[in-house]
Amino acid sequence: MDDFESKVRDALANPQNQGELADADAVGTVGSPDCGDMLRMWLKFTEKDGKRVIDRASFQAFGCQTAIAVASMATELLKGKTAEEARELSASELTGDLGPLPPMKIHCGQLVEGALKSALDQTPAAPAPPHPPPCPPV
Numbered sequence: 001m002d003d004f005e006s007k008v009r010d011a012l013a014n015p016q017n018q019g020e021l022a023d024a025d026a027v028g029t030v031g032s033p034d035c036g037d038m039l040r041m042w043l044k045f046t047e048k049d050g051k052r053v054i055d056r057a058s059f060q061a062f063g064c065q066t067a068i069a070v071a072s073m074a075t076e077l078l079k080g081k082t083a084e085e086a087r088e089l090s091a092s093e094l095t096g097d098l099g100p101l102p103p104m105k106i107h108c109g110q111l112v113e114g115a116l117k118s119a120l121d122q123t124p125a126a127p128a129p130p131h132p133p134p135c136p137p138v
């Protein structure tokens with residue numbers, strides 16, 4: 001078994017963040033025209049140090065073992081990132097230690113990237129900061 005296959009097998013032995021996030025702020029779904037597989041990703045944001053960052057991310061993958069392994073890795077990497085930082089991540093960065101993916105599996109990483117971008121597109125803008133207390137009468 002080559003190095004890539006053993007890394008995928010290890011990731012599948014203990015996949016992280018699988019399943020729907022009931023209280024998610026955003027969800028994105030994409031399918032791969034290359035293989036017909038589908039991936040859905042949920043994002044939950046929180047406020048940290050004055051920034052709105054991803055608190056939790058989760059996924060469901062239909063069909064593809066490599067996409068499950070990459071999504072498990074990616075949903076861990078996303079924690080603590082702002083929406084802007086998450087949007088900058090390429091498929092190969094989201095693949096983390098599993099990469100580089102073999103040529104036949106590049107589109108599995110792109111599937112994860114696509115689901116993330118789709119979820120980010122659905123992410124509502126940060127709520128407006130509270131209005132300051134009314135000015136005192138002059």
Ligand code: FES
Pocket residue numbers: 032034035036037064065066067105107108111
């Ligand atoms: Fe299709 Fe992996 S084989 S997403």
Ligand code: FES
Pocket residue numbers: 131133134135
């Ligand atoms: Fe809103 Fe003064 S700016 S009450």
